[in-house]
Amino acid sequence: MIIPVLRKLLPEEIKEKYHHWQEYKYHQNLRKTPGNTYKRFDETRSIFIHIPKAGGISIIKSLYGDQAEGIGHRTYKHFKWIFGEENYNDYFKFTFVRNPFDRLLSAYSFLKKGGMNAMDKEFGETTLKPYDTFEKFVMQWLTPENADSWVHFIPQYKYLYDENKNLMVNFVGRFENFNEDYEKIRHKIGTGEKLKHLNKSKDKKGENYRDIYTPQMIEKVVSVYKQDLKLFDYSF
Structure with a gap:
């Protein structure tokens, strides 16, 4: 009972360092x-x-085993901190990216349907509630500031590039080339099984993002995700 009381008396910067240390120890135990x-x-x-x-x-379960759990949506900096700079530099680091137009529609639909956890559900029921159509969401809510405010909408390059625009992973797979790129990774690290397609979107079968966007919506998305489009060579 004493410790919680003492914690309340600690200066904010000390509490922040303490929680930082707790998180570090937690992830070291996971290792x-x-x-x-x-x-x-x-x-x-x-x-x-x-x-x-x-x-x-799908990547995590197929590559690392059914016991493997989700790791959250962390930037390269998190893994550099947890595994140490030497290990981070030595390990084979990879990711998958997706066309920003397609990814944005998928994220909106996912959160509108409740997402995967309580925070997703709350976001869908509060922040997204006024936007009953994808067009309204794009035209009225989507800005660089708002995109950075929720994990599903943060530009992809921010997970992978440092401040000098250096790519901090060894391989960038593409959602559009999912199976083939997954096999390249499996061959590289020498583990895993045939790709399982898990957590698939329940959007209408056959729906194509290109049928959803208006010229004005396209312009808006380009303005917010221009770095993703440029660095990963995507277009509408």
Whole structure:
């Protein structure tokens, strides 16, 4: 009972450092837990950076085993901190990206339907509630500031590039070339099984994002995700 009281008396900067240390110790323990994704990273000398709505759950379960759990949507900096700079530089680091136009529509639909956890559900029921159509969402809500405010809409390059625009992973797979790029990774790190397609979107079958966008919506998305479009060579 004493410790919680003392914590309230600590200056904010000390509390922040304490929580930072707690998180570090937590993830170090995960690296020692059999079957855990972080331990599998060490065992395979690989690190996967999970960008939202780009097939990450399928990658984790197929490559690292059914026991492997989601790792959250972390930037390269997190893994550099947890595994150390030497390991981070030595390990094979990879990710998957997705066409920003397609990814944005998928994220909106996913959150509108409740997402995967309580925070997703709350975001869908509060922030997205006024936007009953994807067009309204894009034209009225989507700005660089708003995109940065929620994990599913953060530009993909921010997970992978440093401040000097250096790419901090060894391989960037594409959602549009999912199976082939997955096999390249599986061959590289020497583990995993045939790709399982998990957590698939329940959007209308056959729906194509190109049929959804108006010229004005396209212009808006380009203004917000111009770096993703440029760095990953995507277009509408």
